Amino acid sequence: MKMYRGPLAVLVAVALAVPIGSSAQAQDPAAGVKTQLRTAIFHTSELAQRGNVIAMAQLHVQHAMNCFEGAAGPNFRQPAGNPCQGQGTGIIPDLRRLAGQNVRGAQQALAEVTDAHALALGALSGMTVQEVQFYAAQIAERLNRAVAMLP
Numbered sequence: 197m198k199m200y201r202g203p204l205a206v207l208v209a210v211a212l213a214v215p216i217g218s219s220a221q222a223q224d225p226a227a228g229v230k231t232q233l234r235t236a237i238f239h240t241s242e243l244a245q246r247g248n249v250i251a252m253a254q255l256h257v258q259h260a261m262n263c264f265e266g267a268a269g270p271n272f273r274q275p276a277g278n279p280c281q282g283q284g285t286g287i288i289p290d291l292r293r294l295a296g297q298n299v300r301g302a303q304q305a306l307a308e309v310t311d312a313h314a315l316a317l318g319a320l321s322g323m324t325v326q327e328v329q330f331y332a333a334q335i336a337e338r339l340n341r342a343v344a345m346l347p
Contacts (some may be wrong), residue, residue: 225299226346228284229291233309233343235280236260236287241336244319245329253328257319260335264288264313271317288313291342301345308342 224230236259244256258276265272266286272278284290287309294302312335319331 224347225297226294226302229287229294229302229305230343230346232263232280232283232287232290233339235283236263236312237336237339237343239263239279240332240339244332248325250322250325250328253325253332254320254322257316257328257332257335260332260339261313261316261320264309264316266290271320300347305342305345308338308345312338312342 239256239259243259244253247253255276258273259279261271262269262273262276262278263280263283264287266280266284266289267274267278269286269288280286288306291302291306291309295306315331315335315338319328319335322328322331
């Protein structure tokens, strides 16, 4: 068997030597959850708040819902897309795991996200763009508080 020593071989060797998961996540167990929260905040505070079309506002709230629950969630809608894909298994399941590990602030953050989740259900059944945007602003506020509670 011939041994390759070019750049590709070096990249493969380095990739195999690096443990899965980053050292930053090992030092900060809440890093993935905070990334997912920031993604959901962007969709509810920025994107859902723009424009005057209810379908677009609800689409961005659905993006947040998909981030909340992850692909296994009962309200996850794949056709809407999952902007948190690759960031974790879902904000709620990840926060439950962190709370079970007694990570500081995880239980309080989970309470805020649970409230935001209930508001998202209301937004998704909203009848006007103004109603959906009002809900989206409330969701973003709770998610910002959740981020602040985590280490």
